[in-house]
Amino acid sequence: MVLSVNKISAQTQSKRSDWVQASFQDKNPLHLVNIGDADLGVRYKKGEGTPIVFVHGSWDDHHSWIHVAEILSTKINNPIVLYDRRGHSASTPDKEQGTISQDVSDLVLLTEKLGFRKAHFIGHSYGANIVVKLATDHPEIAESIVLYEPPMFGVLKDKPEYKTEMQQVKKAMTTSKSLLEKGAIQEGTIQFIEKVAFGENSWKEVFDDRARSTMLASYRTWLDQSNDPERLNIHPERLNYFQGSITLIVGTNSIPVYPAVANELKNKMEKIQVKSISGAGHGGLISHVNETAEAILLSLKSDK
Template identity: 25%
Template sequence: MRKLLAILVVVVPFLMTGCQAPAQRNAAQPVVKQMNVNGVSLTYLEQGQGVPVVFVHGAISDHRAWNYQRDAVARDYRFVALDQRYFGTGVWPTDGSKFSVATHIDDLAAFIRGLNAGPVHVVGWSYSGGIVLGLALRNPSLVRSIFVYEPGSLAALVTESADVETMKGESKGLAPVMTASKAGDVAGAVRQMLDWVGNQSGVFDTLAPPIRSMLMDNARTLPLMFAAPPPPPISCAALGGLKMPVAIAVGQSTRSYYKILSETANRCIPGSRLVVIPNARHLAPFENPSAFNDAVLAFLKQH
């Protein structure tokens, strides 16, 4: 069960609801670029100038997951959002055998070095939460600060028996996602995952068309996630050694699964800040982008 829960913590995290994107406010236009990283070409989007803030997307998504944050951040910073390996709309020439949290940590480190801009602020969400924290542990000189919303890939941190049992119980609702994915029905798996994350049926059909397109563009990654090796272990003691500023954010109305992960990670990092996003669940960057952006920007301005 522990192994299954670890897999689910990697797969489940992410997602979003279909609100309308904020109006364009920044005169600078976004630019899509490519960077060669560890033998592959990664797509990324940039907008704005100043200290870089690197946004790392979660599961079944890509750099478009951060479109609701882009303009707000690019007013004062160099907004950078990348497509991690195997994600996005490009054709990947490999069979996905290297899909793993470890691969994505290595790629992120090489990507930030390739920016050649010194240490950067890093923002993660869900699946990428463990990636961002893993990056900070392995390559602290690359990271100026960390803001993570409801981090995934950290099931090993949860040791309180009541919390472990709660997460096991909640994770049972993901069985249909795994079944559909293994059967090759990745589109159905995406829909069922959204139902679990949104805690109601039919969530996918309420999303804005661009969001639905992004989800289906990345549905092909679900089987890769289920087949991936466990993430590199991150201990509470290791997180306690982080020296850069860290904020762990959580939705006010999020389900217990994510609340436990977020609060546990926060307790492990002395001096970290637990930020509660009002009127939001796991989909805060889309459910309440104004409050989410305010929280990110307030943190960045202090560091």
């Protein structure tokens, strides 16, 4: 049997990636941190200086950031924190309707519980929305923020140039929600992943078995999030009063709605730094780990 160079390279990178992830997990075991009414699953790498706190998006858990965190841990000595948001994986499940304000409160309490006065907050997808609200509501705790494609679709509302993108996303989200509510868990999950978030064929091409299993198990939390009356109550223009640096990461191969959001955020925020990752989509933190880590490193350096 003959394997192409690309396949051999991909297999080698996959093995190396698995080893790196296992190494980071072994050195920083998952444990629970109580924040009052909930326990959050946390991985905490100790270090010196201002901590870096990663916030994952919907469906997945802290593992979505683990490869990027490992790379950063080899280049800087800052403390690094990854955690499962309430309702995800190891953390306390939702017992009633959750809100984005609750997610922000959990993040503030976790940061304080770990003994930190300030942190660099890095969010992906809905986790980036949480980081934006954190920075506007609690600017005193955020040293800087990095946002990987926040789905702040509200900034596109009533803008005719984005009508097509908004219609496509709204239709796909409605279909996904309907399927999930009828019990079609896998079909509804894949509908969202491929039509709203990561693009065609991403279910199999971007994610591994662990991620797919986690997503299927997280559908109730996403349904809860979709019913949150506060989820659209985010005002990115308030970040103009934020004193720390703001970095927006965008993939050049993302579905059209995310570059559209990025363009509007650039128009609303005076000092935002935009970093594009060539060839990456909404899942660039998984598919383009080195490039994502480098963009974050540059952001941290610019904040000094």
